Amino acid sequence: MARAAFVWTSDGALRASPIPEGGARIGRGAEVEIRVDAQTVSRVQASVGLEGDHFVIENVSTTNPTKLNGVVVERRVPLSDGDEVQAGSLALIFHDLAAADRLSGPMCSHCSRENLATDTDCWYCGTSLVNAPTTILQRREVACRLVSAMGEHHDLLTDESLTVDDGGAPMVVRAGTDLPAGQPAIQVRNMEPRLVEAGDTLRVNGESASADQRLATGDRVDMGKASLLVIARVDPSA
Ligand SMILES: [Zn+2]
The missing domain is CATH 2.60.200.20 (Tumour Suppressor Smad4)
Structure with a gap:
C-alpha cells in the first residue's frame, strides 16, 4: 500500500x-x-x-x-x-x-443504490435524498488517481471507472452503472485499476495495451484526447 x-x-x-x-x-x-x-x-x-x-x-x-x-x-x-x-x-x-477518501451516504428510496455523503439527489436516478433513510457512514478509499499534464485529476473508488465521452474528454462512471459500449476505460476492481475494452485508441506507456491489463503507479495511459498518469494505492510491485 x-x-x-x-x-x-x-x-x-x-x-x-x-x-x-x-x-x-x-x-x-x-x-x-x-x-x-x-x-x-x-x-x-x-x-x-x-x-x-x-x-x-x-x-x-x-x-x-x-x-x-x-x-x-x-x-x-x-x-x-x-x-x-x-x-x-x-x-x-x-x-x-x-485526503480524497469519501464517505458513503444515504441509500436511495427509489432505486436502493448507495450515494455519497455530499449528494443531495440520487446520482443514479435523480430522486431527492432529503427524506432518504440515512445509512451508517462508511469510509470509501480512493483506489486510483489519474493525473493529467494540466494538473487536473480524477479519483476512482473501487468499482468506479474512467472512460472518455464523445468529445474524447475523461469522464468518471460510478459503481453499478454501465460503461458506454466499446469505449476504452479504466475500472477499479478490488482496489486494482485495470483496463477494460482496450481497443486501438488506448495506449499504455506508448504501447498498445490489452483488456484486463493491470495498471501501476507511473503508468501513462492515453485514451481519447486524455493523457493520464496513474497513481495506484495498491501497487502490483508492493
Ligand atoms: Zn436512486
Whole structure:
C-alpha cells in the first residue's frame, strides 16, 4: 500500500513515484528511494515519511534548500494533498489519495443504490435524498488517481471507472452503472485499476495495451484526447 506519491515533469513527460509509508529519501543519487533526474537537485535532497496520520518532509541537503509551496523547509513540516515541493529547478507535486477518501451516504428510496455523503439527489436516478433513510457512514478509499499534464485529476473508488465521452474528454462512471459500449476505460476492481475494452485508441506507456491489463503507479495511459498518469494505492510491485 502506498497512499501517496510525488508527480513531476522530466523531459516533457509526467513521472510518478509512490512514497512508502515507512519513509523515503528524495534526490538524484543512486542511494535514494525516490530518484529524480535533475542536476540542480542534491544527491540526497530531502526525506519524507508518514507520521501519525499525515506525511511530513524534512530538508537533508546542506547546500541546496528544499522549499514547500515557496517557503524554505527549516524543520519537519506536514505535507497536504496538492502541495508543491521545490528543489533547484525541480517541482514535485505531493498527492495523498487518503485526503480524497469519501464517505458513503444515504441509500436511495427509489432505486436502493448507495450515494455519497455530499449528494443531495440520487446520482443514479435523480430522486431527492432529503427524506432518504440515512445509512451508517462508511469510509470509501480512493483506489486510483489519474493525473493529467494540466494538473487536473480524477479519483476512482473501487468499482468506479474512467472512460472518455464523445468529445474524447475523461469522464468518471460510478459503481453499478454501465460503461458506454466499446469505449476504452479504466475500472477499479478490488482496489486494482485495470483496463477494460482496450481497443486501438488506448495506449499504455506508448504501447498498445490489452483488456484486463493491470495498471501501476507511473503508468501513462492515453485514451481519447486524455493523457493520464496513474497513481495506484495498491501497487502490483508492493
Ligand atoms: Zn436512486
